[in-house]
Amino acid sequence: MKALGDLRDYAVARVVGPAALRVQRWGNQWRAWRGSGWESAYLAPPLGVAVRGKEMVARHWLAGRYANRDRKVAWITSAAPVELLHALGFFIVYPENHGAICGAARVAVDLSCEAENAGYSRDLCSYARTDLGSLFSGRTPVGRLPMPDLLFACTNICQTVLFWYRVLAHQLRVPLVLIDTPFVYFETAPEHAVAYVQRQIETSVPVLEKIAGRSLGMAKLKETGTLSREAAHLWMEIMQRNAHQPAPISVVDQFTLMAPVVEMRGEPATVDFYAAMLREVDGRIAEGVGAVKDERHRLLWDNLPIWYRLKDVAEMLGAGGAALVASTYTNAWGELADLIDPEEPFESMARTYLYPILNRGTGHKLKTMRRMIDQYSLDGVLLHSDRSCKPYSIGQLDQRDRLARETGVPALLLEADHNDSRCYSEAQVANRVAAFIETLER
Amino acid sequence: MTGIRAWGIDVGSSTTKIVGVEAGGTMCLHLLEDSEPRAEEQIVRMLQRAAAASGDQRVRPLVATGYGRKLVQQADRVVTEITCHARGAYRALGHGGTLVDVGGQDSKVIKLGPQGEVLDFAMNDKCAAGTGRFLENTCRRLGVDLERLGEVALAARDEATLSSTCTVFAESEIVSLLAHGVGVEPILKGLHRALVQRLVAMIHTVGLTPPLMLSGGVARNPAVARLLEAETGETVVVPPHPQLLGAFGAALVALESVGERPGKP
Numbered sequence: 001m002k003a004l005g006d007l008r009d010y011a012v013a014r015v016v017g018p019a020a021l022r023v024q025r026w027g028n029q030w031r032a033w034r035g036s037g038w039e040s041a042y043l044a045p046p047l048g049v050a051v052r053g054k055e056m057v058a059r060h061w062l063a064g065r066y067a068n069r070d071r072k073v074a075w076i077t078s079a080a081p082v083e084l085l086h087a088l089g090f091f092i093v094y095p096e097n098h099g100a101i102c103g104a105a106r107v108a109v110d111l112s113c114e115a116e117n118a119g120y121s122r123d124l125c126s127y128a129r130t131d132l133g134s135l136f137s138g139r140t141p142v143g144r145l146p147m148p149d150l151l152f153a154c155t156n157i158c159q160t161v162l163f164w165y166r167v168l169a170h171q172l173r174v175p176l177v178l179i180d181t182p183f184v185y186f187e188t189a190p191e192h193a194v195a196y197v198q199r200q201i202e203t204s205v206p207v208l209e210k211i212a213g214r215s216l217g218m219a220k221l222k223e224t225g226t227l228s229r230e231a232a233h234l235w236m237e238i239m240q241r242n243a244h245q246p247a248p249i250s251v252v253d254q255f256t257l258m259a260p261v262v263e264m265r266g267e268p269a270t271v272d273f274y275a276a277m278l279r280e281v282d283g284r285i286a287e288g289v290g291a292v293k294d295e296r297h298r299l300l301w302d303n304l305p306i307w308y309r310l311k312d313v314a315e316m317l318g319a320g321g322a323a324l325v326a327s328t329y330t331n332a333w334g335e336l337a338d339l340i341d342p343e344e345p346f347e348s349m350a351r352t353y354l355y356p357i358l359n360r361g362t363g364h365k366l367k368t369m370r371r372m373i374d375q376y377s378l379d380g381v382l383l384h385s386d387r388s389c390k391p392y393s394i395g396q397l398d399q400r401d402r403l404a405r406e407t408g409v410p411a412l413l414l415e416a417d418h419n420d421s422r423c424y425s426e427a428q429v430a431n432r433v434a435a436f437i438e439t440l441e442r
Numbered sequence: 443m444t445g446i447r448a449w450g451i452d453v454g455s456s457t458t459k460i461v462g463v464e465a466g467g468t469m470c471l472h473l474l475e476d477s478e479p480r481a482e483e484q485i486v487r488m489l490q491r492a493a494a495a496s497g498d499q500r501v502r503p504l505v506a507t508g509y510g511r512k513l514v515q516q517a518d519r520v521v522t523e524i525t526c527h528a529r530g531a532y533r534a535l536g537h538g539g540t541l542v543d544v545g546g547q548d549s550k551v552i553k554l555g556p557q558g559e560v561l562d563f564a565m566n567d568k569c570a571a572g573t574g575r576f577l578e579n580t581c582r583r584l585g586v587d588l589e590r591l592g593e594v595a596l597a598a599r600d601e602a603t604l605s606s607t608c609t610v611f612a613e614s615e616i617v618s619l620l621a622h623g624v625g626v627e628p629i630l631k632g633l634h635r636a637l638v639q640r641l642v643a644m645i646h647t648v649g650l651t652p653p654l655m656l657s658g659g660v661a662r663n664p665a666v667a668r669l670l671e672a673e674t675g676e677t678v679v680v681p682p683h684p685q686l687l688g689a690f691g692a693a694l695v696a697l698e699s700v701g702e703r704p705g706k707p
């Protein structure tokens with residue numbers, strides 16, 4: 001019986017499922033090519049490669065359904081040294097990405113309620129609540145989540161993950177490896193901080209090897225590092241193409257197209273995907289096609305997306321001729337590309353994972369925004385004050401004032417939450433955005 | 443009355459207003475009603491009233507503003523309250539500065555440049571404290587007529603301290619103050635102070651550029667203006683018809699859309 005079940009799962013995961021997804025992609029490509037199925041007066045259709053990205057993500061989750069049968073599974077925070085785990089053959093799940101999928105599928109509130117009913121405060125990050133709620137209820141829009149053999153968390157994004165992963169470790173009774181990354185207060189991290197992180201990464205290796213049941217091959221680690229860097233470089237180049245006017249790829253599209261660089265960096269298919277995307281973006285530039293059909297205003301987005309309202313926000317802005325051209329969030333997945341050095345994997349991992357934007361002072365973010373305003377010729381800034389993500393939202397009021405004072409570029413604060421739609425008020429957001437665009441039009 | 447060149451309608455959460463302006467942007471007709479749940483029917487009825495009063499059967503060009511602006515199917519254009527209030531204030535007073543508008547259910551601060559252009563704004567649309575509703579709710583509890591609220595508060599010699607900034611909790615705090623024998627006047631003064639302090643915090647998010655202007659229905663309450671002056675150290679200027687500023691601004695936008703420029707106050 002078990003053998004039959006295994007055979008069936010194998011067939012679904014490796015043959016039937018991928019074939020079905022491929023047929024679905026062909027259908028989508030055909031529709032995109034014919035220009036049908038896209039109805040927006042203000043926005044250009046999404047990039048053609050988007051359907052490929054969607055298929056990659058779907059394949060990943062499809063493989064995930066059956067991953068527990070023949071692979072070791074790691075649940076990992078978004079900015080952790082994933083290269084190590086790739087090199088050791090783990091199947092990798094990012095609970096934050098899963099949270100984003102739940103948000104976009106508009107099931108995050110239901111799942112959060114499960115966690116809240118179990119006693120977790122509504123003040124906790126909605127990713128954590130979504131994840132815990134999914135765990136407690138067994139519900140997920142991706143079919144089935146593979147259970148972890150290892151939890152791997154890095155504190156370089158927030159302190160929430162530290163406690164969230166501890167809860168997971170307690171509930172699931174699996175080992176938790178924690179990489180502690182001291183906050184970078186000034187321009188550069190002190191060398192002792194780099195050494196401290198490097199030592200933690202190195203000492204984690206035997207633990208990881210034991211769970212993986214194999215030893216870490218340096219050649220494989222270097223190859224993963226190289227692929228990771230290439231993908232991040234390509235992603236950065238794609239975003240930088242938005243210096244062109246009109247901007248070829250909106251930040252709203254970047255929010256979904258960034259999934260592979262977050263959850264599949266270190267894989268060859270990811271590099272191919274972004275190379276194809278770059279070609280398509282260049283094609284748009286050559287034809288003068290912009291993501292917003294009538295681009296009159298170019299804006300910056302700060303903080304996480306509002307996953308359950310992506311299209312609405314894009315339409316709302318597009319109606320006023322406003323394109324989201326750059327964002328600190330999507331930028332975070334490209335800006336560290338240069339720090340990855342496959343020849344010095346441990347030291348460079350230590351540096352790379354010390355410098356994510358959330359592990360640095362608010363002054364760094366302000367500087368990044370100022371640079372983006374120049375680089376992308378922006379005329380406004382939207383600061384999403386995300387109720388869940390305190391480390392990202394702190395200081396935004398001052399940043400708003402300083403941007404206006406020092407660059408003359410107006411900024412608007414939008415209160416919402418990346419996953420919890422109970423913190424989002426449609427009419428109020430629409431009103432503020434409309435008023436802001438009128439201000440830009442003066 | 444046939445000289446009306448353009449119209450504005452402001453569908454707010456508490457009241458709905460219509461203003462007609464003549465050439466040069468002088469306000470020459472206005473209507474105001476409490477907002478009703480069936481907004482569309484009310485809009486039709488009020489536009490008919492405007493037509494009857496003005497003799498202009500078309501009531502066009504018409505610009506709509508306010509939270510219910512999208513419900514005005516008759517409008518040629520919809521524009522947000524921020525832009526409309528700025529236009530209205532500049533036409534009414536002739537200068538820039540910082541405009542505080544306290545409506546029934548929201549409040550906003552708009553920083554105006556010297557030519558009346560919007561430089562920055564902040565909105566409180568999340569919480570009833572800092573809006574007209576805060577006073578409305580509490581005056582009911584104190585048995586004082588809304589129209590006399592400011593006057594009574596200003597007559598107080600003492601002032602009660604209200605620690606709650608939340609409208610709902612302020613109500614229960616009032617009950618307990620009354621139970622402790624505190625008089626109505628000091629409580630009212632404390633309430634006004636709490637409201638004004640919320641406004642001042644919002645003013646500081648955009649930065650106070652004098653002169654300070656006050657509009658919205660609450661501007662008719664003298665205690666708000668006096669306490670705002672005391673808290674900021676600035677003189678508060680209230681335009682004529684402060685409650686109609688949004689609709690007036692909408693009418694001015696409509697006037698501009700037919701190529702006419704509003705004149706000076």
Ligand code: SF4
Nearest residue numbers: 125127157158160389
């Ligand atoms: S608090 Fe912010 S950084 Fe931390 S998990 Fe939530 S969204 Fe991510």
